[in-house]
Amino acid sequence: MAGGRWFSRWPVLRQLKGEDGRSDAARSARTDALRPRTEEADSVARSVCPYCAVGCGQLVYVKDGRVSQIEGDPDSPISRGRLCPKGSASKQLVTHPGRQTHVLYRRPYGTEWERLDLGAAMEMIAERVLRTRKDTWQQTHEGKVVRRTLGIAGLGGATLDNEENYLMKKLYTALGAIQVENQARI
Incomplete structure (x- = not known):
């Protein structure tokens, strides 16, 4: 094709322009019903990611007194809304069901863990x-x-x-x- 006309035939460009007949193929009623976890938050607190010395900004969303989501803060001059994989998973620090909340101790040569008073x-x-x-x-x-x-x-x-x-x-x-x-x- 002459000039840059081949460029307009790229599938991704056709999809973005809405010229592709398959544009709704990936949509479903469930997809349309999904809402962001941040939409129903009672409050939002600005914070800093605790993982390293970079200091990426975070937005901590709270619903019913519990952390419901943590996202990058787009107003942060450090990270501009971006978080690394560890920062993106920091919600698990407080909400993961496997998080240990008791002191566990295994005696020398022992095979079982036992709870200890703090x-x-x-x-x-x-x-x-x-x-x-x-x-x-x-x-x-x-x-x-x-x-x-x-x-x-x-x-x-x-x-x-x-x-x-x-x-x-x-x-x-x-x-x-x-x-x-x-x-x-x-």
Whole structure:
């Protein structure tokens, strides 16, 4: 075909112009009845995605006191309404039915998980951290003052927000740990 006339025959262009006889083939009564989850929200709160240091803006939609949807905030100068796959799935942080809400513990060589009281679990962790620090503390190494422990290390995950990672870094440093890394930074 001469010039750019072949261009107008592309199927996608014909569909967009409404010239394709199949334009309603993908429609159904169910499709037409669907409504956005955001349409019936009682309120909308602006927030920031908790996953990494980028700080993408989010709109959190709430219905009946529960999060009903989370979407990118188009007014955010950082992300302009876009979210990565983790940010898009952040609603699951609070609504997923498989989300653990109790402390579970499996004893050494055990095969079953058991529920623990939060206070008992915190005491157990504190005791183990302090014992490990005491048992592995190095005041000096090769004649130099190092004041460190190699028995404690920290690895933060992508579900931790910047503030949580900051506090974890401060805690590990105060304990003398020098092996501190964070997946969200990578």
